[in-house]
Amino acid sequence: MKIFTAVLATETNTFSPISVDLNAFKASLYALPNQHPQTPTLCSAPLTVGREIAQARNWELVEGTATWADPAGLINRETYERLRDEILAQLRAAMPVEGVVLGLHGAMVAAGYDDPEGDFLSRIRDIVGPDILICAELDPHSHLTKKRLEAADFFVAFKEFPHTDFVEQAQNLWRIAEDKLMGQTNPVMEVFDCKMIDIFPTSREPMRGFVDRIRAIETNDPDILSISVIHGFMAGDVPEMGTKIIVVSDNKREKAATLAQKLGEELFSMRGTFMAPQTSPDEAISLALSLIDCDDALSPTGRVSGPVVIADIWDNPGGGTAGMRPFCSNKL
Numbered sequence: 433m434k435i436f437t438a439v440l441a442t443e444t445n446t447f448s449p450i451s452v453d454l455n456a457f458k459a460s461l462y463a464l465p466n467q468h469p470q471t472p473t474l475c476s477a478p479l480t481v482g483r484e485i486a487q488a489r490n491w492e493l494v495e496g497t498a499t500w501a502d503p504a505g506l507i508n509r510e511t512y513e514r515l516r517d518e519i520l521a522q523l524r525a526a527m528p529v530e531g532v533v534l535g536l537h538g539a540m541v542a543a544g545y546d547d548p549e550g551d552f553l554s555r556i557r558d559i560v561g562p563d564i565l566i567c568a569e570l571d572p573h574s575h576l577t578k579k580r581l582e583a584a585d586f587f588v589a590f591k592e593f594p595h596t597d598f599v600e601q602a603q604n605l606w607r608i609a610e611d612k613l614m615g616q617t618n619p620v621m622e623v624f625d626c627k628m629i630d631i632f633p634t635s636r637e638p639m640r641g642f643v644d645r646i647r648a649i650e651t652n653d654p655d656i657l658s659i660s661v662i663h664g665f666m667a668g669d670v671p672e673m674g675t676k677i678i679v680v681s682d683n684k685r686e687k688a689a690t691l692a693q694k695l696g697e698e699l700f701s702m703r704g705t706f707m708a709p710q711t712s713p714d715e716a717i718s719l720a721l722s723l724i725d726c727d728d729a730l731s732p733t734g735r736v737s738g739p740v741v742i743a744d745i746w747d748n749p750g751g752g753t754a755g756m757r758p759f760c761s762n763k764l
């Protein structure tokens with residue numbers, strides 16, 4: 433069995449003015465074939481897990497380039513096309529293969545491409561033909577477009593946010609791929625569009641319970657191979673942004689579609705209850721002043737603590753912006 437794997441990933445904040453070029457990918461992760469380190473990064477676990485599977489099964493794993501840029505603004509067109517074409521050329525050279533297992537993020541946007549992953553996957557489909565397995569791991573903060581769904585056999589996304597389970601879900605991705613390639617299952621994917629935008633931390637209720645319930649369904653129902661919640665990435669201004677449910681079943685399309693709808697409607701019914709309580713700017717400043725012992729006597733209480741940082745949620749470089757600005761500290 434010969435499988436091709438590669439990684440092409442970043443998370444694009446289309447409101448950020450910081451352009452992503454090839455140097456940004458090289459500064460974060462740019463590993464040529466067989467040069468990826470043993471430790472996976474967020475989106476490259478399909479490659480490192482794939483090495484373990486290939487070794488255990490004595491399969492041939494052909495590695496393509498694995499690359500990731502830290503989140504910022506649009507990828508410039510030349511960079512996206514160059515990285516895409518580099519990996520496509522590696523795949524063409526590896527043909528024929530029985531499967532393609534990818535590490536994607538799913539929220540990439542490039543100049544001239546609202547849906548780079550859809551473009552990438554459909555070109556891969558054109559190369560391998562209709563019968564070869566194509567699957568990918570996704571970050572839930574991604575855009576699940578029709579083009580991607582048409583091109584790939586199935587997707588598995590991280591369940592936890594913060595993303596503590598990217599290796600576990602890469603293992604699930606490979607488990608489903610292995611069973612398919614061994615002729616034991618026929619994974620089919622159904623999707624329900626919740627037509628909503630929200631933020632879903634899984635460290636607190638109600639999302640904790642929701643994820644625990646979908647994990648229990650995966651464990652207890654042999655027809656259900658995988659359930660993913662695509663949260664959506666609201667800093668990506670693209671037409672198909674939003675929350676969607678993926679159910680991958682073993683050849684049970686109707687059951688998968690029914691379950692995806694049921695779970696999606698359950699999520700929709702809880703809309704607006706997922707985020708942690710928010711602090712208003714006035715409350716945040718009052719709280720900060722009460723904690724700071726500044727030389728200019730901003731704080732009459734004289735309490736010492738620091739540094740104190742006031743940040744808007746979208747001041748987070750992990751979401752593609754430039755970073756946070758320290759507000760005031762007796763240490764600075």
Ligand SMILES: [Zn+2]
Binds near residue numbers: 571573595
């Ligand atoms: Zn994410």
